[in-house]
Amino acid sequence: MKKTLAFLLLLLFLILAWFSWKWYKETVVCCADEPAPVSIQYGPLIFDCETGQVITNDLWTEKKREILAERSTGKKLLLVGPYFGSESEQAGIDRANRVKALFTELPSVDIFTDARNGGDCESSKSNMLHGLKYRWITRNDDVIEHLDKTMIFYNYGSDEEISNDNILSYFAELSEFLKSTGDQIMIIGHTSSEGEVAYNQELGLKRAQEYKEHLISLGVDEKQISIQSKGETMPVASNDNVEGRKKNRRVEIHITE
Secondary structure, three states, rough: HHHHHHHHHHHHHHHHHHHHHHHHHHHHHOOOOOOOOOOOOOOOEOOOOOOOOOOOOOOOOHHHHHHHHHHOOOOEEEEEEEEOOOOOOOHHHHHHHHHHHHOOOOHHHHHHEEEEOOOOHHHHHHHHHHEEEEEEEEEOEEEEEEEOEEEEEOOOOOOOOOOOOOHHHHHHHHHHHHHHHHHOEEEEEOOOOOOOOOHHHHHHHHHHHHHHHHHHOOOOOHHHHEEEEEEOOOOOOOOOOOHHHHOEEEEEEEEEE
């Protein structure tokens, strides 16, 4: 009888020891070195990676107020939406248009949209606005700003700088920006296909030089400005009509640093 009781007590002890060890392994040993789960924080706006729909949170109201507060007289809002992976640029424009619909404070004609490559959709969610870029820009018959460049057009096939109010206003603003930031720019001269190739190459350089000298006269350090010419080699429109040739007669300004 005593042996039976001793055996049962031993068996009970072993069972309790086994359950205790199992609990220890599952709750202490296995998890002691595991890092605490990381809470991913997103900005005020992201896009659903499946549908492209805009998702905002309680930070969006303040962010939109901040964007609108940056506007100055005559400026338009440019929204550049991201496209991801194998998507087309149109997917980025569609995203930008969805964000455009959130800016009910502005007339539709005061908002322009474009697209940019945003990389991988999921991994870029932690980026501000999920890769959406915005900029207050100038858009008129003489000056068209994009996200990364500005195009200034010539009405005639000459090397004389156009000095109308639109262009003078843009360069006054650009000069103040360059003086305050110290950024460097590249001014590239372009032409239509009228005339000889060699002449157009020289003409493009003269156009770039004219604008460089104008910025220097406004107080910009010469070392901040580089120039080059592409002549007739990079048209943005057809050279077969007057309107197309006007678009090709231009200088482009790129911020390089």
